[in-house]
Amino acid sequence: xxTVAWLQLRQMLAGKKVWMLTIxxxxxAGLSALIAAAGEWRGGExxxxxxxxxxxxxxxxxxxxLLALLYGTSLLNAELEEKTITYLFTRPVPRWKVFLGKYAxxxxxxxxxxxxxxxxxxxxxxxxxxxxxxxxMALAVLGSVAVYGAIFGLVGVVFRTRTLVIGVLYAVIFExxxxxxxxxxxxxxxxxxxxxxxxxxxxxxxxxxVLVIVGNASLLESAGVLGxxxxxxxxxASFVCTRREYVVAEQL
Amino acid sequence: MPIFELGYRHWEGAxxxxxxxxxxxxxxGVALAFRSKVLRRLLFLxxxxxxxFGPLFFAVGYVTDPARGVRGSDWASFARAFxxxxxxxxxxxxxxxxxxxxxxxxxxxxxxxxxxxxxFLVLTIVAPPLISQDVRSxxxxxxFSKPITRVEYLxxxxxxxxxxxxxxxxxxxxxxxxxxxxLSPSMAVLADxxxxxxxxxxxxxxxxxxxxxxxxxxxxxxxxxxYATFAWIGVWxxxxxxxxxxEQVPGLQGSGWLFLxxxxxxxxxxxxxxxxxxxxxxxxxxxxxxxxxQIRAMLHSPYSPAAALVxxxxxxxxxxxxxxxxxxxxxxx
Amino acid sequence: MPNLIEARSLTKLYGVVIxxxxxxxxxxxxxxxxxGPNGAGKSTFLKLITxxxxxxxxxxxxxxxVPWNNPGLFRRIGFCPEQDAFYDFLTGLEFxxxxxxxxxxPAGEARRRAExxxxxxxxxxxxxxxxxxYSKGMRxxxxxxxxxxxxxxxxxxxEPLTGTDPIGRHDLIELVKRLGAEGKSILISSHVLHEVQAxxxxxxxxxxxxxxxxxxxxxxxxxMNEYPHRITLRCENGRALAHVxxxxxxxxxxELDEAAGTVAVHTRDPQGFYAxxxxxxxxxxxxxxxxxxxxxxxxxxxxYLVTRD
Numbered sequence: 001x002x003t004v005a006w007l008q009l010r011q012m013l014a015g016k017k018v019w020m021l022t023i024x025x026x027x028x029a030g031l032s033a034l035i036a037a038a039g040e041w042r043g044g045e046x047x048x049x050x051x052x053x054x055x056x057x058x059x060x061x062x063x064x065x066l067l068a069l070l071y072g073t074s075l076l077n078a079e080l081e082e083k084t085i086t087y088l089f090t091r092p093v094p095r096w097k098v099f100l101g102k103y104a105x106x107x108x109x110x111x112x113x114x115x116x117x118x119x120x121x122x123x124x125x126x127x128x129x130x131x132x133x134x135x136x137m138a139l140a141v142l143g144s145v146a147v148y149g150a151i152f153g154l155v156g157v158v159f160r161t162r163t164l165v166i167g168v169l170y171a172v173i174f175e176x177x178x179x180x181x182x183x184x185x186x187x188x189x190x191x192x193x194x195x196x197x198x199x200x201x202x203x204x205x206x207x208x209x210v211l212v213i214v215g216n217a218s219l220l221e222s223a224g225v226l227g228x229x230x231x232x233x234x235x236x237a238s239f240v241c242t243r244r245e246y247v248v249a250e251q252l
Numbered sequence: 253m254p255i256f257e258l259g260y261r262h263w264e265g266a267x268x269x270x271x272x273x274x275x276x277x278x279x280x281g282v283a284l285a286f287r288s289k290v291l292r293r294l295l296f297l298x299x300x301x302x303x304x305f306g307p308l309f310f311a312v313g314y315v316t317d318p319a320r321g322v323r324g325s326d327w328a329s330f331a332r333a334f335x336x337x338x339x340x341x342x343x344x345x346x347x348x349x350x351x352x353x354x355x356x357x358x359x360x361x362x363x364x365x366x367x368x369x370x371x372f373l374v375l376t377i378v379a380p381p382l383i384s385q386d387v388r389s390x391x392x393x394x395x396f397s398k399p400i401t402r403v404e405y406l407x408x409x410x411x412x413x414x415x416x417x418x419x420x421x422x423x424x425x426x427x428x429x430x431x432x433x434x435l436s437p438s439m440a441v442l443a444d445x446x447x448x449x450x451x452x453x454x455x456x457x458x459x460x461x462x463x464x465x466x467x468x469x470x471x472x473x474x475x476x477x478x479y480a481t482f483a484w485i486g487v488w489x490x491x492x493x494x495x496x497x498x499e500q501v502p503g504l505q506g507s508g509w510l511f512l513x514x515x516x517x518x519x520x521x522x523x524x525x526x527x528x529x530x531x532x533x534x535x536x537x538x539x540x541x542x543x544x545x546q547i548r549a550m551l552h553s554p555y556s557p558a559a560a561l562v563x564x565x566x567x568x569x570x571x572x573x574x575x576x577x578x579x580x581x582x583x584x585x
Numbered sequence: 586m587p588n589l590i591e592a593r594s595l596t597k598l599y600g601v602v603i604x605x606x607x608x609x610x611x612x613x614x615x616x617x618x619x620x621g622p623n624g625a626g627k628s629t630f631l632k633l634i635t636x637x638x639x640x641x642x643x644x645x646x647x648x649x650x651v652p653w654n655n656p657g658l659f660r661r662i663g664f665c666p667e668q669d670a671f672y673d674f675l676t677g678l679e680f681x682x683x684x685x686x687x688x689x690x691p692a693g694e695a696r697r698r699a700e701x702x703x704x705x706x707x708x709x710x711x712x713x714x715x716x717x718x719y720s721k722g723m724r725x726x727x728x729x730x731x732x733x734x735x736x737x738x739x740x741x742x743x744e745p746l747t748g749t750d751p752i753g754r755h756d757l758i759e760l761v762k763r764l765g766a767e768g769k770s771i772l773i774s775s776h777v778l779h780e781v782q783a784x785x786x787x788x789x790x791x792x793x794x795x796x797x798x799x800x801x802x803x804x805x806x807x808x809m810n811e812y813p814h815r816i817t818l819r820c821e822n823g824r825a826l827a828h829v830x831x832x833x834x835x836x837x838x839x840e841l842d843e844a845a846g847t848v849a850v851h852t853r854d855p856q857g858f859y860a861x862x863x864x865x866x867x868x869x870x871x872x873x874x875x876x877x878x879x880x881x882x883x884x885x886x887x888x889y890l891v892t893r894d
Contacts, residue, residue: 003686007672014674016474020483024490031494038503054497062493070482081476083670087731090635090666091687092659162290164481165376168489242654245638248668 004093004101011078012071012109021110024067025117028058032121049204051128055137059118060144060194065171067110068145072152073163075102076241080160083248096238103153103234110145129202136201140194143226147190150233157237157244186215190229193222273400277408282415285378291416294373298420301366302428305358308334309432312354315340316347316437334358336546338539339532351444353532355432359448360527360551362428363421363455364520370420371459372516376484379413379467381477383579388475392579402579406468406572413464422456451526458522462564463515465571472578491515511555511563518560525557587649589614589739589770590634594643597629604629606794607643612772616765618781619774620887621791627774628667630791631743635664647739660689663737665728667744667774673717677708677727680716681734688735695734702734703727707756722753729757733764740764740771746780758783778887790887797890805886812889813837813851816858819875823848826871833868834861 012018035054076099079085088098115138122134129136155170156163179189186192196217199206206214217225268276285291311327332340335354343350386392395405429448433441466487470480495514498504511517524530529551536545553560590612597604605626621627632638633645636652636659644651650658672680678699685695703712708726711719716727725745732740742761746754761771761784775781781788782802790797790805798805820826827839827848835858838851852858855878866873 003683007683010674011672017479020479020486024486027490027494031497034498034504035501038501050500057493057497062490066482066486066489070479074478078476083666083668084672086637086664086666086668086670087684088687089637090659090662090664091684092656092689093687094656095654164478164485165290168485247632247638248666248670 001093001097001101001104004088004098005105008075008102008105009109012105017070020070021067021113024063025113028063029117029120029124031058032124036124036126048128048133049206051125052133052137052198052202052204055118055121055125055128055133056140056195056198058121059114059137060140061175061191063117064110064114064141064144065148065175067114068106068148069152069164069167069171071106071110072149073156073167075099075106075153075156076246077156077160077163080246080248085246086248089246095242099153099157099238099241100234103149103237106149106153107142107146110149111142114141114145129204132202133198133204136198139201140198143194143197143223144190147194147226147230147233150230150237151190154233154237154240157240187217190226193217193225196222197226270399270404274404274407274411277395277400277405278411278415281382281409281412285412285416288377291374291377294370294377295416295419298367298370298374299424301362302424302431305362305428306431306435308358309355309428310435312343312351312358313432313436313441315344316351334361336536336540339536339545339547342535342539348444350532350535351441352447353528353535355445355448356451356527357529357532357547357551359425359428359452359455360523360529362425363452363459363523363527364551367421367424368459368516368519371417371463372488374416374420375413375463375467376481378416379464380471380480380484382409382412383468383471383575384474384477384480387472387578402576405579406575409468410464413468414460417460417464418456421459422453425452425456454526455523458526458561458564459519462519462568462571465568465575466515469571469574469578472575488515506554508556508559511553511560515564515567517553517555518563521553521555521557521560522564524551524553525561588612589648590772591646591649592643593645595630595633595640595645596642597633597638598641603794604638605633608794608796609643610789610796610799612789612799614770615787616761616769616771616785617773617787617789618785619772619789619791620776620778620781622776625776625791626794627776627791628743629794631664631741631772631774635662635741660735661738663732663735663740665732665740665742665745667747669721669724669748671716671724671727674715676715677703677712677719677723677730680727681712681731684731685734690735698734698736699730702730706730706733706760721748722750725749725753725757729760738770740769742771742773744775745773746775746777754780761785790890792887792890798886802886813853814855814858814878816850816852816855817875817877818848818850818873819846819877820848820866820871820873821846822869822871826866826869826873829865829869829871833865834858 076085079088089095118137118141119134122128122137127134151170152163152167155167159166174189175191179186179191179195192215196215197219199214199216200219200222308330311330315325315328315331328340328344331343334340335343335357339354343354386395396402426449429445429452433439433445467480467484470483471477473483474480491513495510495517498510498513504510511521533545533548533552536547537543539545588611590610592608592610595605595608603626608630619627619630629638633640634647634652636655639653646652647658648661652658652662675683678696681699681703682696685699686692688695690698700709700712703709703726706726706729708723708730711723712727716724719727725748729742729745732742745757749757758780761773765771765785771785773781773784786802787800788802788805789799818826823841823843823846827841830836830848830850831839834852835854836850836852840849841847842849850858862873862876
């Protein structure tokens with residue numbers, strides 16, 4: 001499994017996806033610099049809250065989600081398209097371990113530069129919320145990468161084609177629409193629990209009407225649900241890839 | 253008995269003129285794209301907005317017919333719901349001078365929202381594999397071993413995407429115009445609104461061309477269409493998010509360049525300029541007691557159409573440069 | 586000796602397309618060619634025995650075990666796939682080492698074995714270069730190396746000679762012969778009959794998803810009595826020889842080409858023919874320069890088997 005993870009890391013380092021990763025992580029930092037140069041928003045605690053919302057929307061909710069979509073859906077599909085999957089599946093390594101090894105490489109690969117970009121943005125914005133907010137956001141980034149990576153890895157295993165479109169549909173419906181509804185249904189989104197993690201770790205003053213939308217699950221509940229989603233997605237993906245046939249298209 | 257020659261026979265007839273050859277690439281690309289069930293269903297859905305706008309044009313025509321006393325009718329309410337009460341009442345009193353503006357408002361809404369989003373979807377489905385598949389299969393060797401120039405190749409590929417996009421923007425727009433004429437009280441409406449057709453053409457081009465060239469540029473940069481799709485979706489989603497964030501920053505509000513991250517906002521600004529919606533917005537604002545009309549919220553863009561147009565042209569030009577360079581790559585030593 | 590591969594009513598369908606059709610066979614250890622034209626079912630059969638596909642009906646066993654979902658079996662199988670697909674960003678050594686490690690070898694041992702295997706296949710000179718810069722022949726050798734590195738008992742090669750240059754083909758053929766001599770079992774899939782015939786005389790002939798024949802080419806040919814053997818004699822005084830051959834030997838037909846100086850004979854009893862030929866030639870006063878058996882080969886056998894239905 002460690003060799004599979006090493007192979008996956010080398011794969012992600014090679015090729016043009018690295019440029020996309022770099023651009024996707026530099027853009028938010030650039031935006032943060034622009035916002036910092038524009039001066040104060042509203043001052044005081046309201047400014048801290050707005051900057052926290054900004055950091056959350058950009059990092060765990062947008063950039064990490066999109067990067068997990070790109071890399072997660074192609075964990076096995078890229079091997080199938082490149083026809084290298086034969087090498088992985090004709091080795092004395094169970095298929096579920098192959099998938100797990102790839103997922104294990106994906107999480108740190110996305111988390112490390114995301115955390116670096118987040119830290120840069122936090123510094124550029126004048127350290128809003130202090131170390132507690134940075135810590136909370138970092139946990140949310142880690143959670144986002146781990147959970148979305150698992151979900152989109154599952155999407156990539158279950159659906160052979162149109163994985164990006166399906167992933168975007170999931171993101172738009174669950175993570176961008178349902179998660180903002182002030183109703184029980186928002187608990188169906190990963191974002192709901194990521195937001196709760198940030199709220200519990202930091203000491204931001206959030207108005208009651210905003211709290212209804214943002215979510216107020218306990219830290220334990222949030223961590224438990226996020227962990228369960230990731231485990232379930234990885235488990236299901238491992239099961240599916242063990243049972244499924246992967247036929248490489250014959251060369252003409 | 254003579255022995256017949258069954259070997260290769262050279263074509264003795266006229267060859268297709270060079271300026272038409274790009275159409276072969278477009279035809280092949282369109283045939284391939286239409287194999288997608290998702291695209292066919294989407295093209296079918298693209299006509300759904302006409303179920304709203306068609307009746308809206310009927311309502312707008314119906315309530316201005318002097319032969320009918322319909323100020324209190326459901327159609328009048330429908331027209332008021334879109335235009336706002338004050339503007340709709342003024343329009344019913346003076347239809348001749350206000351008809352071009354009201355039609356402009358409706359068509360600009362049509363292109364800004366429903367057809368703009370459908371264009372994004374169609375480009376997402378059709379365009380990313382157009383060049384990336386050729387990169388993967390090294391098809392450039394096949395293309396450029398025929399008497400086809402790089403410009404013709406680009407025209408052919410762009411033609412594929414633009415054809416599909418025109419089925420959700422230009423064609424429904426033209427049909428809507430025809431329907432609106434047909435549902436108007438008299439043919440005199442044609443004289444009032446003859447500028448609408450060239451505006452429809454221009455708006456379709458604004459909606460389609462920069463996005464098409466951008467996604468083709470992404471397609472030329474990779475051998476895997478998925479990455480081009482992702483880059484296109486990412487530019488749209490992140491761009492839109494960044495735009496909305498920037499609009500909330502007090503120190504940046506009012507800046508004329510805020511639309512830059514959002515292709516949608518830039519396109520809407522240009523569409524608003526093409527249909528001159530600011531005139532009808534200004535009139536509606538004057539008529540509204542609060543000074544800010546309903547139609548302002550729907551159609552007004554605070555950004556300069558000229559600046560947005562320059563931006564979109566620049567984006568198109570940059571995409572074209574990337575495309576040309578990428579297509580030339582196999583021929584560079 | 587237990588069978589290497591056992592199949593019982595093995596069938597694989599891709600929707601309504603038949604990949605492998607009701608195949609029952611027992612293959613003992615040894616070097617064997619899997620032969621058939623494109624689309625015959627060779628790759629499907631190989632994917633079934635390497636556990637990449639699951640049978641629609643029937644079953645297949647390799648070393649007595651079912652290969653589907655049985656990764657442990659791959660310690661004993663080395664598979665060299667047909668497709669020219671690699672991790673181009675890795676060097677040949679890194680690639681083979683990584684796959685050796687996935688085979689369970691510790692890091693140091695994996696690297697040592699990778700170097701040794703790459704040397705063995707003649708890829709040592711470029712093993713530290715990125716695979717993306719390799720020629721077709723280099724890539725093929727590297728592909729063979731990854732299948733051999735963990736010293737499998739069964740070595741499966743799918744179209745290994747495709748795209749290789751004559752030197753590469755020769756080297757691979759020699760490698761297969763050496764491995765066979767060392768006691769390895771090898772299954773080579775190909776549609777190029779004469780090249781595989783250079784490696785082994787044991788074959789599995791497959792066509793339309795069905796196995797047409799299995800065994801030694803001469804034995805198979807000997808069983809095909811409905812197709813007389815064609816033997817060409819290059820000689821002087823061919824007319825006189827032909828007359829005597831028809832009279833005295835088990836010959837069903839003769840073709841005389843005086844311009845080319847050949848006599849082609851059709852016989853259903855090649856052993857009887859060869860036994861009597863020297864005596865007949867003496868009596869006819871014919872000086873025989875060359876005896877060619879033109880269809881005691883794989884190409885003829887395959888052609889007859891495919892067309893006889």
